[in-house]
Amino acid sequence: MTVVLLTLREAANRKVLLVGAVISTAFLLLFWLGFAVGFDQAASEGGDPMESAVAATLMTVLGLYAVQFLAAFMAVLLASGAVAPEIESGRLHAVLARPISRTSWLAQRAGTFAALASAYIVVMSGAILTIASGVAGYAAIAPGRAMGLLALEVVVLVALGTALSVRLSAIAAGVVVIALYGAAWIAGIMEIVGTVLGNDTLQRIGVAVSLVIPSDGLWRGGSYYLLSPVYVAGTSADNAIPFAGYGAPSVAFIAWAIAYAAGWCLLADRWFRRRDL
Amino acid sequence: MTAAVDPAAGAPTVPIVATGLRKAYRNRTVLDGVDIHVGPGQVVGLLGPNGAGKTTIVKSLLGMVHLDAGDATVLGRPAGDPTARRGLGYLPEQFQYPGWLDGRQVLEVHARLLGLPQAERPAAIADALHLVGLGGRGDDRVAGYSKGMQQRLGLATAVLGQPELVILDEPTSALDPIGRREVRDLIRSLRDRGTAVLLNSHLLGEVEQVCDHIVILDRGRVVRSGALADVAVGAEVRVTVERLDDDALSVLQGFGRIAARDGDTALLELDDVAAVPALAAALVTRGHGICELVPLQRSLEDVFVDLVGSTEEGR
Numbered sequence: 291m292t293v294v295l296l297t298l299r300e301a302a303n304r305k306v307l308l309v310g311a312v313i314s315t316a317f318l319l320l321f322w323l324g325f326a327v328g329f330d331q332a333a334s335e336g337g338d339p340m341e342s343a344v345a346a347t348l349m350t351v352l353g354l355y356a357v358q359f360l361a362a363f364m365a366v367l368l369a370s371g372a373v374a375p376e377i378e379s380g381r382l383h384a385v386l387a388r389p390i391s392r393t394s395w396l397a398q399r400a401g402t403f404a405a406l407a408s409a410y411i412v413v414m415s416g417a418i419l420t421i422a423s424g425v426a427g428y429a430a431i432a433p434g435r436a437m438g439l440l441a442l443e444v445v446v447l448v449a450l451g452t453a454l455s456v457r458l459s460a461i462a463a464g465v466v467v468i469a470l471y472g473a474a475w476i477a478g479i480m481e482i483v484g485t486v487l488g489n490d491t492l493q494r495i496g497v498a499v500s501l502v503i504p505s506d507g508l509w510r511g512g513s514y515y516l517l518s519p520v521y522v523a524g525t526s527a528d529n530a531i532p533f534a535g536y537g538a539p540s541v542a543f544i545a546w547a548i549a550y551a552a553g554w555c556l557l558a559d560r561w562f563r564r565r566d567l
Numbered sequence: 568m569t570a571a572v573d574p575a576a577g578a579p580t581v582p583i584v585a586t587g588l589r590k591a592y593r594n595r596t597v598l599d600g601v602d603i604h605v606g607p608g609q610v611v612g613l614l615g616p617n618g619a620g621k622t623t624i625v626k627s628l629l630g631m632v633h634l635d636a637g638d639a640t641v642l643g644r645p646a647g648d649p650t651a652r653r654g655l656g657y658l659p660e661q662f663q664y665p666g667w668l669d670g671r672q673v674l675e676v677h678a679r680l681l682g683l684p685q686a687e688r689p690a691a692i693a694d695a696l697h698l699v700g701l702g703g704r705g706d707d708r709v710a711g712y713s714k715g716m717q718q719r720l721g722l723a724t725a726v727l728g729q730p731e732l733v734i735l736d737e738p739t740s741a742l743d744p745i746g747r748r749e750v751r752d753l754i755r756s757l758r759d760r761g762t763a764v765l766l767n768s769h770l771l772g773e774v775e776q777v778c779d780h781i782v783i784l785d786r787g788r789v790v791r792s793g794a795l796a797d798v799a800v801g802a803e804v805r806v807t808v809e810r811l812d813d814d815a816l817s818v819l820q821g822f823g824r825i826a827a828r829d830g831d832t833a834l835l836e837l838d839d840v841a842a843v844p845a846l847a848a849a850l851v852t853r854g855h856g857i858c859e860l861v862p863l864q865r866s867l868e869d870v871f872v873d874l875v876g877s878t879e880e881g882r
Contacts, residue, residue, distance in 0.1 A: 292679040296665070303667035380662040384724060387629050387657035388680035389649045567631040 293398035343520040365407040369451025370464035407444035432515040439512030453558035474506035511539025580643035582732040582763040588637035599787040612774035615784035656725035660736040666710030695723040714741040807859040
């Protein structure tokens with residue numbers, strides 16, 4: 291537990307937590323303001339319950355999309371500096387001269403980052419959904435499942451970032467993970483476009499990339515559970531929100547994402563144990 | 568902390584036993600069959616020019632560097648086994664402590680990692696701070712420490728919890744002359760407590776003053792090791808006889824070369840270091856009264872330069 295406490299203290303003292311809290315609070319206030327104004331207008335203009343449902347769903351999903359972005363970047367920035375800077379600065383040598391195994395140190399450090407990013411997802415998604423519910427009476431399909439999948443997304447990014455940080459400098463590891471994250475995002479859009487156009491090739495590329503890095507697939511799976519049931523009943527996959535999911539994720543895909551994160555954790559441990567410090 | 572005891576023998580475990588250590592990075596050999604032995608309570612100096620492999624040895628003993636071959640045990644356990652590090656304190660050559668912690672908090676973290684019971688921590692921390700002369704600055708943030716104070720804090724973490732073995736990698740590199748003297752005193756007080764010390768240094772004077780054994784390394788090989796007095800023993804003797812006449816000189820020349828002469832005193836470079844008693848006997852047999860016969864110690868620097876300097880040219 292000592293490494294967990296030390297890592298939390300590091301995050302607190304590097305102002306990661308403070309800056310994160312300030313920016314997130316500002317973001318929530320902005321979301322609340324935009325949501326209240328936008329929803330009032332949509333409700334007063336049309337009065338059509340479907341139109342209101344579409345407006346509320348769009349704004350909620352957009353808000354959560356931003357949360358997911360923030361959490362993903364937080365996870366990448368924390369994890370990509372998990373190991374290499376500790377070795378370069380000599381901080382690690384003083385700690386590993388103590389009776390603690392490398393595996394335990396790495397597990398505590400990466401675990402703390404994963405827990406921080408997951409907690410961020412839960413708190414922020416909870417806040418967004420509470421605002422949406424308060425202003426528009428918005429109810430998502432399954433908020434708990436959504437939070438679970440989004441948390442799994444940041445865990446995947448932490449596992450990948452940590453593994454790369456054993457082999458690469460913090461900047462290089464961060465660049466690689468962000469590039470892969472961006473590729474997954476683009477592939478997700480291609481998959482939607484492929485679905486709308488009925489183009490199999492585009493769809494297959496999307497699926498293939500989501501196997502290489504399942505971050506965007508997890509967001510899509512999670513965002514489906516964030517939609518309102520009214521909205522889902524009234525729309526089809528062809529006119530779904532381009533950046534959100536339009537169907538529940540398969541069990542096989544979730545299992546793959548878990549195996550993917552576990553695989554990177556095992557690889558990170560193996561690389562770290564073999565490395566000369 | 569209680570001394571680790573070998574359950575079979577009932578005697579204290581030997582702090583460091585390493586034989587045949589080998590390590591190569593790509594095609595550069597860093598350690599080439601190194602043997603090191605540090606007995607209980609011994610202070611052993613590891614000497615060598617930069618790049619000789621000193622730090623690699625230390626890191627391999629701590630399990631931070633994986634050896635290609637060789638056996639190393641630390642406090643009776645295989646090097647690299649985390650439990651081997653329970654009774655060990657280490658000051659890395661290059662280190663940094665989190666700047667946002669104060670000195671006492673750094674030691675608190677290390678006391679926890681060491682597994683010291685909570686009740687014992689405050690006294691152990693106060694003891695370590697006092698021992699390195701940081702007693703009054705323990706509550707200041709590390710970010711505000713000078714390099715010398717950081718070095719002292721590093722030393723405090725190394726001696727925390729009264730370990731049986733302390734490994735110091737260039738402990739005085741950032742210290743002023745007074746700080747260096749204090750580190751020497753610290754090492755002596757560790758020895759008085761019965762703590763074994765492996766001191767990695769390129770400061771010969773420092774090693775000469777505190778170590779009882781030394782190991783001289785060059786390009787990954789041990790070129791000389793043993794008790795300091797044995798390693799530094801010289802081949803020169805100063806002889807003063809009642810009358811240094813031609814006969815006396817011829818006796819002396821039978822044992823070596825006369826390097827200097829002053830009155831009845833000669834400085835003789837012996838061909839064989841062990842020939843001093845025979846020389847004395849030969850002089851007495853020929854009727855020369857001996858006023859003084861002194862084997863001269865060479866400085867460690869002379870020994871070091873002879874051993875390492877000669878190979879330097881071939882680099």
